[in-house]
Amino acid sequence: MTAPSHVLSPLTSTKFRLPRFGLGGSPIGDLPDPAGDAVAMATIDAAYQAGIRYFDTAPSYGAGRSERRFGTALARRPRDEYLLSTKVGRTIDGAPDFSAEGIRRSLAESRERLGLSIDLVLLHDPGEHWQQAIEEAYPVLDEMRAQRDIGAVGAAAGDWQLLDRLVRDTELDAVLLAGQYSLLDRSATPLLDRCQARGVLAIVSGVLSKQVLQVDQSKQTTDPAIILARRISAVCERYGVSLPQAALAFPGRHSAVASVLIGAASQAEIRADAALVRQSVPGDLWRDKELLRLLD
Template sequence: MTDIPFDDGPFWLGGAGIGNLLRPVSDADARATIDAAWEAGVRGFDTAPHYGLGLSERRLGAALADRPRDSYLVSTKVGRLLVPARGEGDDLESGGFAVPDDLVRQWDPSPSGVRRSLDESLERLGLDRVDIAYLHDPDVYSLRDGLTQALPTLAELRDEGVVRAVGVGSNSVAALSAAVQTGLCDVVMLAGRYTLLEQPAAALVERCASLGVAVVAVGVYNSGLLGQVRPSAGASYDYAEAPAGLIARANAIADVCERHGVTLPEAALAFPRRADAVRAIALGAQSADQVRENVERAAVDVPDALWDDLRAAGLLEV
């Protein structure tokens, strides 16, 4: 198992929000978000070229520039190169980020593409190294090429001392399971598939524990549904409107949570950290207030009896 101290601090700050995910965020608000996380003891920061076509990496690098490099951890991702484009509009519809579309994402899992991606990320971040490099969403493009070309190249970079740990980030259980089977992963970033709402990745998490592969859980609010004390119609699930059945299930879980004196979001943050393999969770934010709210939620002591009662009610599988 890698020696990276994932669990220093309440959580890792996810960088999609400060890359203008779904809506614009000013430079000042992005900086305040990172500063609030730092003040709360957050020392892990995750980003990617995909997030705002490089905007997240640039903003994160600027905010960390005056802080001692050995006092924090940074992860970024490879697999998508950013190449110039005509830039006639914005990226919101095609990529999900409210930024100009003067760059376009280009899948390149080749050894040269992986090394170029990391070099360009380091330039945007203003750093000479990152701690973790993930292959980003290989299932979206070509899982086979990702696992036979990109992941071995990341392992070479680790062995060369360029990065400390490598792995794959995805919301696909099948993709992450295949990545773990290669024996090359130190860590996987598991998005939205091991949450209080649903646990299709339970077997994968157990497998990671047996192999010494660390898991960083992200999307623990299921893109918003579990982030509300009482989810209502129009709540987001998997970046779309949540079906009525899932809203009802989330509220049934909330009923049990309230009987134990905790809220649905507080339990959602506590749940994945119960698994031995889950070394950290990463939470995105677009304001300092969101960071502080998540810090307060993460500090809540959730009683073990809650999990027993959820299982007894058929609302929790593990």
């Protein structure tokens, strides 16, 4: 995990190359007060010490707590050493507001909570409001990008088809996909292919699912996801690779995927995940015929 290196974009002149891994801010926001602030600070510090240089948050993560905690923790770090993204379109209580004024207000409030400049601003899960997001929210961010008020513009959602529509109809720099592209679910491949064709960076989260982290070969099950996880895990073990290790490495094999977000709510958790990231995965694993059949 290395510090970000910026490259020029013909669209914005600020497009960047994201670090391979980042820290997602939802668990940071969910940590309850009053002890949560200290735990969050320690977790973010541990992530930084482990080499993570990309941090993602949102107003609705813990009703603003995530942004405040990231702002406090990262204020002590040189600003040019890391990338920071947050989201607009959802208020601190999660209510949708993709109006032009709502976007400006949300970004101003995020800046106040963070106390930091923001590299990437993401439209947060437009859902059924996707038309308003394109017609009202996106133009505001596009104008801010052109004026260098923000670095880059993207969208975040757990629906790959929604993101695909936004990539097709706007000039995004990045998308953040929650789920739908992992060892156990590759349904978002068409989105990633479109991102690759249009030069849009893809960020993937949710790869360390319950099925990946809690593989138990001894219990009987009819759950297809658990059965698939067990079969993939058995192949990985032949190469000395754990299933979580493979799950973290897999998304980056698609050339559109620039970064994988890891969610963590403790020092121990982020250190364990960072240790998995540092372990190399043998190339022979990805060429294994049984694995290829399972991933087909």
